[in-house]
Amino acid sequence: MKLNERGLLIVISGPSGVGKSSVRKALFDMPNHDLAYSVSMTTRLPRTSEQEGIDYYFVSEEVFEDKIKNGEFLEWANFVGHYYGTPRDKVEEMLDEGKQVVLEIEVDGALQVRRQMKDAVFIFLVPPAKEALINRLKSRGTESEKELQERIDKAESEYLLAYKYDYIVVNDEVNNAADRIMAIIRAEHARTERTIHKYIELMEGEDSEE
Ligand code: 5GP
Numbered sequence: 001m002k003l004n005e006r007g008l009l010i011v012i013s014g015p016s017g018v019g020k021s022s023v024r025k026a027l028f029d030m031p032n033h034d035l036a037y038s039v040s041m042t043t044r045l046p047r048t049s050e051q052e053g054i055d056y057y058f059v060s061e062e063v064f065e066d067k068i069k070n071g072e073f074l075e076w077a078n079f080v081g082h083y084y085g086t087p088r089d090k091v092e093e094m095l096d097e098g099k100q101v102v103l104e105i106e107v108d109g110a111l112q113v114r115r116q117m118k119d120a121v122f123i124f125l126v127p128p129a130k131e132a133l134i135n136r137l138k139s140r141g142t143e144s145e146k147e148l149q150e151r152i153d154k155a156e157s158e159y160l161l162a163y164k165y166d167y168i169v170v171n172d173e174v175n176n177a178a179d180r181i182m183a184i185i186r187a188e189h190a191r192t193e194r195t196i197h198k199y200i201e202l203m204e205g206e207d208s209e210e
Contacts, residue, residue: 003195003202007095009117010035010185011103013110014125015155016079017137019171023125024104026178033182036099038091041067044082047142057087075105075112080150084109100185107158114164121188123181124165128172 012020028035041057043064052058059067064083068076076085086103094101103113113120127133137143137151162168167184171177188194 003198005098007099007101008188009101009120011110011113011120011122012125013105013107015133015158016151017133018125018127020104020125022174023171023177026174027181030182034100036094036101038086038101038103040084040086042082042084075109077106077108079106080147107161122165123167123169124162125169125171128170
């Protein structure tokens with residue numbers, strides 16, 4: 001039984017190459033979860049394995065900039081030369097439906113969400129060692145040398161913002177990291193400030209029936 005009607009917003013963030021999308025996918029592969037993924041919009045080109053509407057909505061810069069002007073993003077950032085953003089309406093709709101909405105976004109965007117959504121949960125994913133992140137970025141083989149270096153440089157500054165998050169989770173192994181995130185989500189769900197109103201309502205309802 002649920003004691004919270006509006007869904008929880010869960011922001012998974014961390015440096016590029018830490019494995020955010022692998023961990024997010026492992027989270028969504030878990031049985032009996034009630035999570036919903038917010039598909040982002042981007043102006044970067046699709047990688048060969050990526051699908052429109054599943055991994056991202058791929059749009060032109062012109063379309064993206066129009067949406068910025070119209071205030072259609074909950075947050076957006078320019079990450080190493082490409083735009084990335086979270087469509088606001090969809091997130092609000094899913095939260096109103098009581099879904100647990102997961103955003104998987106970089107650090108600038110996460111901090112924008114932090115300023116707007118006071119009761120969201122912020123998780124910072126880190127590699128077990130710095131080299132793990134560099135090796136991962138290199139082995140992925142999806143970026144040019146220049147872009148790879150830009151992502152490595154960017155990760156250096158992203159690390160420093162870990163203290164702004166509620167939780168730090170080490171991605172030593174994808175399924176372990178996903179387990180830890182699920183434990184955080186479950187615990188956050190049960191927090192008194194999220195459940196007390198409904199709980200009181202329930203108790204009062206029972207009293208009046210006696
Ligand atoms: P990639 O190009 O590797 O898919 O993503 C680059 C970075 O952008 C990653 O750190 C990824 O988490 C982040 N990202 C993906 N979607 C969004 C979004 O909607 N907003 C923001 N701010 N970052 C995003």
